[in-house]
Amino acid sequence: MPYRRERCRDRGQVAIEYLGFVPILLLVGMAGLQIGVVAYAAEQAGTAARAGARAASLQPGSAQQACSEAVSGGLDVHCEEAPQGDSVEVTANVRIPSIVPFWKFGTAQKTATMPLDHKAQGAPAP
Template sequence: MRYGRERTRVRVRASARARARDRGQVAIEYLGFIPVLLIVGLAGLQIGAVAYAAEQAATAARAGARAASLRQDAQTACAGAVSGSLKVSCTGGGGGGDSVTVTASVDIPQLVPGWSFGAAHKTATMPLDH
C-alpha cells in the first residue's frame, strides 16, 4: 500500500515541476505572434492607401474632364480635386469629335518602407459643352 502512495506523490511533484516550467509559455508565444499581427495590420493600412489613391485619381480625372469640356484648364481642376497631401498629374484634355478625355495619375502613398505600388491611373471622358 505504501508503495502506491509514494508513486502518486512522485507523480504530483513531477506535474507541479512541469507546470512551473510552462508558466511563461503563453507570453513567449504572444511575443512571437506580435510581428505577424503588425505585418497584417500594416498591410491593411497599405491596401487602404491604395484604394484611397485610386478613388482620388478617379475624382481628379472627372474634375479635369469636366473642366476641359468647358474649355478650362484641366490640370488646375485635377490638382484642386485631390487631397493636398497627394501628388497628381493629369494628361489629355483633348479629344476627337465632341468629347474630351483626361487621365489622372495619383502617386500611392508608401506607408510601409519597401512596399511601393507606383501610381493609380484613372480616365474620364466628358462631352464637350457647345
Template sequence: MSYPRTRALLAGGRRDRGQVAIEYLGFLPILLIVGLAGIQLGAVAYAAEQAGTAARAGARAASLEEDVGAACSSAVSSGIDVSCASSGGGDSVTVTATVRIPKIVWDLGNATKSATMPVDH
C-alpha cells in the same frame, strides 16, 4: 496519503509558465505585418479614389475648355500630387489622372484613372 502523479503534474506546470508570453512575442511580427498591409491597402484605395475624382474634374474642365491641370489639382486633397493628361477631340474629351500611391510598407507605383465627358459646344 501522497499523490505523486499530482505533484509531478504541478511541477511540470511550473516549467510552462511564460510559454504564452513567448508565443505571443513570436506572433507579434506577423500581426504587425498584417496590420501594415491593411493600412497599405487602404492607401491604395484612397489613391485610386483621388485619381478618379481628379480625372472627373479634369474632364469636366476640359469639356468646358477650362484649365485641366488646375481643376485636377483642386479636386484632390492637399498633399496629393496629381498629373493629368487630356486627349480626344470632336464630341468628347478624355482626361487621365495619375496619383502616386503613398508608401507605407511597399512601393506600389501609381494609381491611374480616366474619365470621358462630352464637349460642351
C-alpha cells in the same frame, strides 16, 4: 512533486508565443491599412479625372489645375489632357502612398471623357 516541477518550467511560455505572433498581427494590420489607401487613391484618381475633364471641356488646357484642386492635399496627381474630336479625354494618375516602408505601389490611373462645350469656346455647335 513532479507536477510542481513541470509547472515551473512552463512559466513564461505564453509570453514567448505572444511575442512570436505580434509581427504577424502587425503585418496583417498594415496590409489592411494599405488596401484602404489603395482604394482611396483609386477613388481620388476618378474624382480628379472627372474634374479635369469637366474643366477641359469648358477651357482647354485647364485640366491639371482642376485635377490638383479636386484631390486631397496629401496626394500627388498628374493629369494628361487629350482632345478627341468633339470631346476631351483626361487621364489622372495619383501616386499611391505607401504604409509599408520601402515598398512602392505605383499609381492609380483613371480616365474620364466629356463633350466639348462649344458655347464656352465661342464656336457654333455642329
